[in-house]
Amino acid sequence: MxxxxxxxRLGLGLAVAALLAFAAFPLLWMxxxxxxxSSEIFAWPPRLLPEAPTLSNIGRLFEQTHFVTYFRNSVIVxxxxxxLTLLLAxxxxxxxxxxxxxxxxxxxxxxxxTYMFAPIMIIIPFYIVMRTLGLANTHMxxxxxxxxxxxxxxxxxxxxxxxxxxxxxxEAAMTDGASRFRAVxxxxxxxxxPGIIATGILTFILAWNDYIFARILISSDNLKTLxxxxxxxxxxxxxxxxxxxxxxxxxxxxxxxxxxxxxxxxVAGWGSGGVKG
Amino acid sequence: xxxxxxxxxxxxxxxxxxIHRINLDIADGEFAVLVGPSGCGKTTTLRMIAGLEETSGGxxxxxxxxxxxxxxKDRDIAMVFQSYALYPHMSVRDNMAFSLRMKGVSASEKxxxxxxxAEMLDITDLLDRKPRQLSGGQRQRVxxxxxxxxxxxVFLFDEPLSNLDAALRAQMRIEIKRIHQRLRTTIIxxxxxxxxxxxxxxxxxxxxxxxIEQVGDPLTLYRRPVSRFVAGFIGSPKMNFFPAKxxxxxxxxxxxxxxxxxxDMPRERDAAYRPYAGRSVEIGIRPEHLLDDARLxxxxxxxxxxxxxxxxxxxxxxxxxxxxxGTSYTAIGDIALMRRPGARVRLKAAxxxxxxxxxxTSAVVPPADSTIVRLAV
Numbered sequence: 291m292x293x294x295x296x297x298x299r300l301g302l303g304l305a306v307a308a309l310l311a312f313a314a315f316p317l318l319w320m321x322x323x324x325x326x327x328s329s330e331i332f333a334w335p336p337r338l339l340p341e342a343p344t345l346s347n348i349g350r351l352f353e354q355t356h357f358v359t360y361f362r363n364s365v366i367v368x369x370x371x372x373x374l375t376l377l378l379a380x381x382x383x384x385x386x387x388x389x390x391x392x393x394x395x396x397x398x399x400x401x402x403x404t405y406m407f408a409p410i411m412i413i414i415p416f417y418i419v420m421r422t423l424g425l426a427n428t429h430m431x432x433x434x435x436x437x438x439x440x441x442x443x444x445x446x447x448x449x450x451x452x453x454x455x456x457x458x459x460x461e462a463a464m465t466d467g468a469s470r471f472r473a474v475x476x477x478x479x480x481x482x483x484p485g486i487i488a489t490g491i492l493t494f495i496l497a498w499n500d501y502i503f504a505r506i507l508i509s510s511d512n513l514k515t516l517x518x519x520x521x522x523x524x525x526x527x528x529x530x531x532x533x534x535x536x537x538x539x540x541x542x543x544x545x546x547x548x549x550x551x552x553x554x555x556x557v558a559g560w561g562s563g564g565v566k567g
Numbered sequence: 568x569x570x571x572x573x574x575x576x577x578x579x580x581x582x583x584x585x586i587h588r589i590n591l592d593i594a595d596g597e598f599a600v601l602v603g604p605s606g607c608g609k610t611t612t613l614r615m616i617a618g619l620e621e622t623s624g625g626x627x628x629x630x631x632x633x634x635x636x637x638x639x640k641d642r643d644i645a646m647v648f649q650s651y652a653l654y655p656h657m658s659v660r661d662n663m664a665f666s667l668r669m670k671g672v673s674a675s676e677k678x679x680x681x682x683x684x685a686e687m688l689d690i691t692d693l694l695d696r697k698p699r700q701l702s703g704g705q706r707q708r709v710x711x712x713x714x715x716x717x718x719x720x721v722f723l724f725d726e727p728l729s730n731l732d733a734a735l736r737a738q739m740r741i742e743i744k745r746i747h748q749r750l751r752t753t754i755i756x757x758x759x760x761x762x763x764x765x766x767x768x769x770x771x772x773x774x775x776x777x778x779i780e781q782v783g784d785p786l787t788l789y790r791r792p793v794s795r796f797v798a799g800f801i802g803s804p805k806m807n808f809f810p811a812k813x814x815x816x817x818x819x820x821x822x823x824x825x826x827x828x829x830x831d832m833p834r835e836r837d838a839a840y841r842p843y844a845g846r847s848v849e850i851g852i853r854p855e856h857l858l859d860d861a862r863l864x865x866x867x868x869x870x871x872x873x874x875x876x877x878x879x880x881x882x883x884x885x886x887x888x889x890x891x892x893g894t895s896y897t898a899i900g901d902i903a904l905m906r907r908p909g910a911r912v913r914l915k916a917a918x919x920x921x922x923x924x925x926x927x928t929s930a931v932v933p934p935a936d937s938t939i940v941r942l943a944v
Contacts (some may be wrong), residue, residue, distance in 0.1 A: 462652035464639040466666040466717065476665070480656045546750050 311446035324535040339466040347532035360519030368497035370434035451485030477481035487555040569720035602764040603774035645714035646723040653698035681747040684715040717892035724756040795929040815844035833918035851922035854897040
């Protein structure tokens with residue numbers, strides 16, 4: 291442990307508080323606004339705490355919009371993207387780690403390179419491909435898009451993980467009577483679990499937060515995901531800020547819950563993936 | 568239990584040949600130790616036997632059946648790794664039961680077999696712990712237990728003791744030997760430590776540069792090494808190799824070591840050594856045969872007068888280092904003589920304890936009448 295003087299600790303505390311306020315204040319404001327009646331939202335001078343807290347914004351969100359549909363769509367698409375990405379990335383990363391074949395390092399490097407393209411650059415060709423395949427305006431198109439976009443980093447992250455698992459363990463399993471497949475299932479995957487969970491979470495967040503793919507690939511209202519659905523609330527003739535803030539609040543709640551639960555895996559993932567342990 | 572045969576076994580990594588068509592027979596129930604310096608190919612050979620490394624040529628036979636195309640899981644082997652390779656996410660019990668789980672053994676049978684192995688290794692108390700909660704020695708035991716539970720045809724050990732401290736290593740060595748005496752399963756054991764090889768093996772296989780230098784029981788390798796490499800590798804401290812000129816005159820064959828040191832060759836080796844007369848050779852004498860001991864009788868012994876450079880008392884004896892022609896050599900001294908550095912002493916060796924090495928081929932020239940064996944056994 292590094293010992294710090296009282297002044298240093300005070301300075302550090304203030305810096306942390308400032309950073310926290312900068313990051314958390316908009317969230318706090320969003321949460322509080324969601325609980326204010328319309329009259330208070332536009333009150334001047336603005337007040338931090340709602341005088342007459344109300345759940346009517348949330349109520350209207352459920353009654354007057356397709357929020358539930360959007361929410362369901364987001365859950366379906368994001369979960370499917372996670373499953374598909376992991377189904378492809380786990381064997382892919384394992385192959386890139388354990389099998390020696392011509393061009394392996396080049397493939398690994400190229401994979402990372404593809405991650406450098408901004409979504410906006412590939413969205414139009416991607417849309418054309420999806421339309422040709424007859425998948426435009428389907429959830430499948432979104433799942434494929436998220437999977438395509440998450441795979442490079444998923445492969446890299448998992449590869450680092452698999453590299454940190456001593457090959458002796460797999461070989462021990464094989465001399466213990468396991469096939470390579472069973473060695474992977476019983477030994478490699480349990481040990482890589484923090485990494486797999488971390489990769490899954492990051493994929494989920496990418497899919498959950500995506501706006502641009504969903505905007506371009508989905509046109510039917512009943513197929514829209516939350517980010518697009520919420521954005522469309524702005525297009526109403528009267529912008530209902532209370533409702534928008536309420537929807538924002540409801541969008542981040544599941545993510546916050548999941549994050550707080552899997553945080554330890556995520557930290558373990560980043561910690562043990564990079565450093566040999 | 569199985570008899571293991573390697574026939575013309577070969578391994579190449581790309582264009583580099585690391586194992587050169589080796590042949591080896593290991594009898595059923597035998598404890599064979601592959602020993603050699605790092606990079607000699609012993610671990611690669613073991614891994615090919617295990618099926619973890621593909622062969623590039625030749626055959627591996629278990630009880631006469633070729634196994635080189637089989638997956639490791641189908642070879643009926645168990646391997647103990649240098650790193651122990653315990654599954655960190657499983658308890659000791661689950662580690663030991665893993666192979667049984669793969670086989671689909673019933674829960675009660677699993678419990679029984681794990682119990683038997685745990686008892687044999689005295690790790691019954693540790694069964695519910697995770698590997699990270701164990702000391703190095705305990706992990707080693709668990710790794711062995713995991714292999715024992717499998718009741719394989721062949722046990723493979725890859726430097727299993729090299730991560731342990733000296734005391735623990737000696738203890739585990741005895742334990743491994745005891746287990747072998749009890750189970751009589753064929754063991755193939757890789758080590759770079761010649762002491763381990765000598766103490767454990769029924770059969771030592773000395774490897775060097777991807778070749779087998781010599782195969783034999785420990786005492787044969789010690790007494791009748793076929794090459795300079797084996798002579799230097801087996802035995803501790805290392806054998807002394809004196810560069811010399813072999814000369815023949817009216818008094819018979821003798822080696823001139825320079826510095827006025829002359830060693831008379833035993834008469835009975837005349838026939839074997841005569842072809843080397845007039846040539847540069849090396850004379851090999853083990854430190855434990857080159858003695859500074861007042862009790863040694865002069866007759867029949869070879870003597871050389873040297874100046875002691877360093878004295879290392881070991882308790883019962885002391886190691887004496889001396890320098891000849893810029894090279895250090897070792898002899899064993901009588902502790903009672905209390906030698907000091909700078910002392911001039913007369914070292915003696917029995918004629919039978921001398922080896923003649925042909926520097927061109929690095930082969931030990933066999934004494935034609937096999938005196939060495941007859942006298943030494």
